[in-house]
Amino acid sequence: AKEPLRVLVTGAAGQIGYALVPMIARGVMLGPDQPVILLMLDIPPAAEALNGVKMELVDAAFPLLKGVVATTDAVEACTGVNVAVMVGGFPRKEGMERKDVMSKNVSIYKSQASALEKHAAANCKVLVVANPANTNALILKEFAPSIPEKNITCLTRLDHNRALGQISERLNVQVSDVKNVIIWGNHSSTQYPDVNHATVKTPAGEKPVRQLVANDEWLNGEFITTVQQRGAAIIKARKLSSALSAASSACDHIRDWVLGTPEGTWVSMGVYSDGSYNVPAGLVYSFPVTCKNGEWSIVQGLSIDEFSRKKLDLTAQELSEEKALAYSCLS
Numbered sequence: 367a368k369e370p371l372r373v374l375v376t377g378a379a380g381q382i383g384y385a386l387v388p389m390i391a392r393g394v395m396l397g398p399d400q401p402v403i404l405l406m407l408d409i410p411p412a413a414e415a416l417n418g419v420k421m422e423l424v425d426a427a428f429p430l431l432k433g434v435v436a437t438t439d440a441v442e443a444c445t446g447v448n449v450a451v452m453v454g455g456f457p458r459k460e461g462m463e464r465k466d467v468m469s470k471n472v473s474i475y476k477s478q479a480s481a482l483e484k485h486a487a488a489n490c491k492v493l494v495v496a497n498p499a500n501t502n503a504l505i506l507k508e509f510a511p512s513i514p515e516k517n518i519t520c521l522t523r524l525d526h527n528r529a530l531g532q533i534s535e536r537l538n539v540q541v542s543d544v545k546n547v548i549i550w551g552n553h554s555s556t557q558y559p560d561v562n563h564a565t566v567k568t569p570a571g572e573k574p575v576r577q578l579v580a581n582d583e584w585l586n587g588e589f590i591t592t593v594q595q596r597g598a599a600i601i602k603a604r605k606l607s608s609a610l611s612a613a614s615s616a617c618d619h620i621r622d623w624v625l626g627t628p629e630g631t632w633v634s635m636g637v638y639s640d641g642s643y644n645v646p647a648g649l650v651y652s653f654p655v656t657c658k659n660g661e662w663s664i665v666q667g668l669s670i671d672e673f674s675r676k677k678l679d680l681t682a683q684e685l686s687e688e689k690a691l692a693y694s695c696l697s
C-alpha cells in the first residue's frame with residue numbers, strides 16, 4: 367500500500383474549501399489508490415466552521431482519508447506537506463482600493479511562504495488558487511527561495527476548462543473530445559483564451575476547432591469574452607463565486623501535474639515564466655504545458671498570430687503592473 371501524502375488546503379472553511387476537501391479525500395486529486403492526510407488551515411474567526419468541516423469529513427468515512435487536521439496554526443498546517451493548495455486569501459470588498467487588497471494578500475502569502483519553506487516536505491508542490499492568483503504565487507515564490515520555482519504554480523485550469531466547455535456546447539460535442547485550448551496570462555479578465563491549436567476528436571479524425579466552428583467572429587469575440595467574464599456570470603447567477611468548478615479544476619491541475627498529461631494533450635497552468643513566447647521572464651503567467659514524471663514543461667513552437675500576440679502582451683502588461691503594485695506593498 368502507498369504511504370499517505372499530506373495535503374494542505376488553506377482557507378478550508380470557505381466555499382471552495384468545502385467543495386475541495388471531499389474531492390481530495392475521495393482520490394480525485396491524487397488517484398484512487400493514494401491515501402491522504404488532510405491539513406486544513408483557516409483563521410481564528412473561521413475556526414469553529416473549520417472544525418465543522420472536519421466533523422463532516424470524519425462522518426463521510428472516506429476509505430482513503432488517513433487523517434484530518436483542522437488548525438489556525440500555519441506551522442502545524444504546513445508540516446511535512448507534499449501538496450499545498452492555497453485557497454485562503456483576503457477578498458476585495460466594496461469600496462476597497464486594489465492596493466489595499468494587494469497589500470493584505472501580499473502579507474498573507476509572504477508569511478505562508480515562510481511557513482512552507484521551513485516546514486513542508488522537500489519537493490512540495492504548491493498551487494495558488496486565491497486571487498490575485500498569479501501574483502500571490504509570485505510573492506510565495508519570492509519568500510520561499512528554497513522551494514524550487516518549478517514547484518510553485520497558480521490555477522488557470524478553471525479558465526481552461528471553461529473554454530473547453532464553451533466549445534463543447536457550441537459544437538454539441540463531448541467536452542472530453544475537445545482538447546488543446548490555451549489560457550495565456552493572468553487569471554483575470556485580461557486572460558487570453560486561445561483556440562488556434564485546439565482540436566475536436568471526430569469519427570473522421572482530429573479536426574481544428576476553427577474549422578468546425580467556422581465562425582471567426584464568434585471565436586474572436588463572444589467566445590473570448592464569455593470565458594473571460596464567466597466568473598462574473600456565476601456570481602450574478604449564484605450570488606456566490608464559482609466553487610465546485612474551481613475545486614474540480616484544482617484537482618485536475620494537481621492530478622495532471624503529478625500523474626502526467628495524456629500523450630498529445632496539453633493543459634494550462636500558471637507557471638514562472640522563462641521568457642518563452644516573449645513573455646517577460648519573472649512573471650507567473652499561464653502557458654500551455656505538458657506534464658511528465660511530476661514536472662511541467664511549456665509547450666514550445668506554437669505559432670502566434672498578430673491578434674494573439676497583442677492579447678499575450680496585454681495580459682503580460684497587467685501582470686507586470688500587479689507585480690509592481692505587490693512589490694510596492696512590501697516596502
Ligand code: NAX
Nearest residue numbers: 377379380381382408412454455495496497499521524612
Ligand atoms: P471564501 O471567502 O469562501 O473562503 C476563503 C477562506 O479563506 C475563508 O474561510 C477565510 O477565512 C480564509 N482565509 C482568509 N485569510 C486566510 C489566511 N491568512 N490563512 C488561511 N485562511 C484564510 O472564498 P472562496 O469562494 O472559497 O474563494 C477563495 C479564493 O479563490 C478567493 O481568493 C477567490 O477569489 C479565488 N478564486 C480563484 C479562482 C481561480 O480560478 N484561480 C476561481 C474561483 C475563486 O474565485
